[in-house]
Each structure stands twice: as C-alpha cells, then as structure tokens.
Amino acid sequence: MDQTTIRRRLQGLRESRSVNQVELAEILGFNDRQTLSDIELGKRNVAPDELVRAAEYFGVDSGYFTDPFELAGEARFSWRKSSQANDLDSFEQRAGGWIATYRHLSRLKGESVNSFLARVDIHAKSSLIEAANEGEAVSRTLGLGDVPATNLATVLETKLDTLILHVDAADGISGAACQLGSLNTIIINRRESPGRRAFDMGHELFHxxxxxxxxxxxxxxxxxxxxxxxxxxxxxxxxxxxxxxxRQAIESLMAKSPLPKNGEATWAAWIKDAASKLCVSGPAMKWRLVSLGLLKKAAAERIEDASLRLETRAGSHSLPPQFSRCFVENLGWGIEQGHLSVRRAARVMGTTVDDLSALFTEHGLKTPYDL
Incomplete structure (x- = not known):
C-alpha cells in the first residue's frame, strides 16, 4: 500500500474518532504535533512501528491502514433500503472490498480509475419537471437509444467509466451509489425485477x-x-x-398504439404494454404519463399498481451475471499476475474457490486457475 493511502486512512480515522493531532502525536511517540502534521501533509512517511501503535490505540487491525483490498473509511455510500433490511454495515464492508479490489487492480494494470461524470444543472430547489427534463437530456447526450433501460449499464461503464455491480444483496437493499475519490460505483440488487433495476440505476446516477x-x-x-x-x-x-x-419514446409508442380514451382496465393494459416495451415497471410508466400531462392524476390513482405489475421479482432465467464483465476480467488478471491468491480472491468475493470459478464461467471467461 502506498504512503498516500496510509496517511489518508490514518488521518480519516483520527478525525472520525475526534482525536486531535496533539493526542495522536503523543501516542505515536512524537516530540510534537508538527511531526504528525508533516505525515498528514505527505512530507514524512509513517514507519511500521508507528502504524502498529496507531492500530493498538484505535483498536483496529494494522491491515486497516495497509490492505489495498479493503476500504477504510475512504468511500461515501448512499443506500436505497427498506426498513426491514438488516446488517447493512456488514454488507457495506463487503461492498467496500469489491470496490477497493477493482481500484487496486486497475491501478496495477496502469488503467485510469477516474470516472467521467459531468454535473447537471439541478439543485435542491429545482422542480420535479426540471429533473425529468434533465433526465431526458442526459438520455439523449449518452445516446441511450429507443429503449434506454436496456443500454444504461453498458453506456455508463463505457462512456462514463462508472463501475456497475449487479450483486445478490441482502433482502431490503435495492442498491447504492458510492464515491471513492474519483471512482464512481453503482450497486444494484440483481434479484429485483428488471424494471426496478433500471429505475434504481437511473436514481443512483442522479445522486x-x-x-x-x-x-x-x-x-x-x-x-x-x-x-x-x-x-x-x-x-x-x-x-x-x-x-x-x-417523451420521444412514449410518443413513438403512442403513434403505433393511441392512448385509450377511458376505462381503468383499458388504461392498465396500455400502460403494461408500454412499460414492457421500455423495460420499466408499470407503476413507473403510469406516473410518467401523469407528469407528461397524458393521464390525469385522478384517473391514475384509480388504476391500482397491482394491476400494472409485470412481475414481482426476477426469475433465475433473467438474472444479469453477477458483478460485471469488466470487474471479473480485472479479478482474473490479478490472479494470473499473482497480485492476489485464489483464496484471497474468494474471500474478497465472499465465496468458495469452486464458486469463484463459476463466476468466470458466468461471464464467458476462462477460469484463471486450476481447480
């Protein structure tokens, strides 16, 4: 682990525990605060015995400061979860290991881990219409095509260098956005319905x-x-x-199949068909029609969401492969080059060595080790 990351982790831990420089300098055996200040400014390296003393003081393993396959308070997560989701801290630690591994191996390969994300002109006082219009503009700019939901993940990876991870999340967790320095990641629960996965991805992109x-x-x-x-x-x-x-995609659907004039059942059938064609959920399509002024809010409220649901959860036949191809390729390269052992890779992924092999097969990749 490079000294830059070590000092950032040390400073981050000190600040999160509300320990001032004078206190920590004394613990580390320095004569004055300036020595610790020089470390945090990158003017002096941290010695191994100093890291050991810091780990003992803060009650963490020494690997907290040096392990490149773990995150140590460096990332910022924002999770979408329901109230019944349990043990989010543990799951966040696992997710941090995935992201840290991708970052570390990408750097060893000499590849950039700088996501390219322009800002959008939306702020806390913006209207909902302005946000929707900005979403349309981003869809056009990224060239998401006639069915944006089917292209979104690939475009975010290839054009914006954003890491997309489809994972088996704990119940109640839909996904998350994560910022790790200049690396942006979107985590999606792959066991949600396809329409929900796409909508969550767009939601996290906004964040x-x-x-x-x-x-x-x-x-x-x-x-x-x-x-x-x-x-x-x-x-x-x-x-x-x-x-x-x-709007253009919905108008294209309307040109082929005009909007119904009345009747909840007729509207429900049209909405479900349109949602299926755009690979979104029925309820999302219903309220999008309301926002476009194509369906009155009172009429929408009479159409029960239950009548619009295409499916409640994705079946095994429609699950996207775990994580992403670029992520798994990176992992395979790291194993082949000896940057991490097979067992260490399995621990990072939270699986067995045999199941790790299945992950490569799932993406059509050669397993980089012999079973």
Missing amino acids: LLTWQEMEPPHIEGGTGTSQRYRHIERLADNFSAGLLMP
Whole structure:
C-alpha cells in the first residue's frame, strides 16, 4: 500500500474518532504535533512501528491502514433500503472490498480509475419537471437509444467509466451509489425485477451527478429524513423517469398504439404494454404519463399498481451475471499476475474457490486457475 493511502486512512480515522493531532502525536511517540502534521501533509512517511501503535490505540487491525483490498473509511455510500433490511454495515464492508479490489487492480494494470461524470444543472430547489427534463437530456447526450433501460449499464461503464455491480444483496437493499475519490460505483440488487433495476440505476446516477451540490444521506428515505432530502429523492426519481422514459419514446409508442380514451382496465393494459416495451415497471410508466400531462392524476390513482405489475421479482432465467464483465476480467488478471491468491480472491468475493470459478464461467471467461 502506498504512503498516500496510509496517511489518508490514518488521518480519516483520527478525525472520525475526534482525536486531535496533539493526542495522536503523543501516542505515536512524537516530540510534537508538527511531526504528525508533516505525515498528514505527505512530507514524512509513517514507519511500521508507528502504524502498529496507531492500530493498538484505535483498536483496529494494522491491515486497516495497509490492505489495498479493503476500504477504510475512504468511500461515501448512499443506500436505497427498506426498513426491514438488516446488517447493512456488514454488507457495506463487503461492498467496500469489491470496490477497493477493482481500484487496486486497475491501478496495477496502469488503467485510469477516474470516472467521467459531468454535473447537471439541478439543485435542491429545482422542480420535479426540471429533473425529468434533465433526465431526458442526459438520455439523449449518452445516446441511450429507443429503449434506454436496456443500454444504461453498458453506456455508463463505457462512456462514463462508472463501475456497475449487479450483486445478490441482502433482502431490503435495492442498491447504492458510492464515491471513492474519483471512482464512481453503482450497486444494484440483481434479484429485483428488471424494471426496478433500471429505475434504481437511473436514481443512483442522479445522486452521482449531483453529489457535490446535494450529497445524499447514507440511507435514503431513512427515519428522520428531512423535507429537503425527501425532495431530493423525488428529484432523483423524476430524473430516472425522464432518463428511461423520454417523451420521444412514449410518443413513438403512442403513434403505433393511441392512448385509450377511458376505462381503468383499458388504461392498465396500455400502460403494461408500454412499460414492457421500455423495460420499466408499470407503476413507473403510469406516473410518467401523469407528469407528461397524458393521464390525469385522478384517473391514475384509480388504476391500482397491482394491476400494472409485470412481475414481482426476477426469475433465475433473467438474472444479469453477477458483478460485471469488466470487474471479473480485472479479478482474473490479478490472479494470473499473482497480485492476489485464489483464496484471497474468494474471500474478497465472499465465496468458495469452486464458486469463484463459476463466476468466470458466468461471464464467458476462462477460469484463471486450476481447480
């Protein structure tokens, strides 16, 4: 591990524990605060015995400062989860290991880990219509095509260098946005329905695009969330709606199959068909029609969401491969080059050596070791 990361982790831990430089300098055996200040400014390296003393003082393993396959308070996560989700801290630690591994191996390969994400002109006082319009503009700029949901993950990876990870998340966790320095990651629960996965991806993209202006909470929609944060979440939802269901795409559907004139059952059938063609959920399509002024809100409220659902959860036949191809390729390269052992790779992925082999097979890649 390079000294830059070590000093950042040391400083981050000191600040998170509300320990001032004078206190920590004394613990590390320095004569004055200036020595620790020089370390945090990158003017002096940290000696191994000093790291050991710091680890003992803070009650962490010494690998906390040096392990490149773990994150140590460096990343910022924003999770979408329901109230019944359990043990989020443990899952976040696992996710941090995946992202840290990708970053470390990419650097060893000499590849950039700098995601390219332009900012969008949306702020906390923006209207929901403005957010939806911005989503449409981003969809056009990225060239997401006639069915944006089917192209979104690939485009984010190839054009914006954003890491997309489809994972088996714990129940109640839909996904997350994560910023690790200049590396942006979107985590998606692959066991959600396809329409939900795409909408969550658009929602998390909004947070990455507006993070500096409107940093999202660690847990979206959690208890005690302020009115400001609730509005930001609605902005994210409307951005995602515009991104995945742009007006032009809906007008194209209307040209082939005109909107019904009345009747909840007729409307429900049209909405379900349109949602299926754009690979989004029926309820999302319904409220997008309302926002475009194509369906009155009162009429929409009479159409029960249950009648619009295409499926509740994805079947095994439609699950996307775990993680992503670029992530698994990176992992295979690291094993082949000896940068991490097979067993270490399996631990990072939270699986067995045999199941790790299945991960490569799932992506059509050769297993980089003999079973």
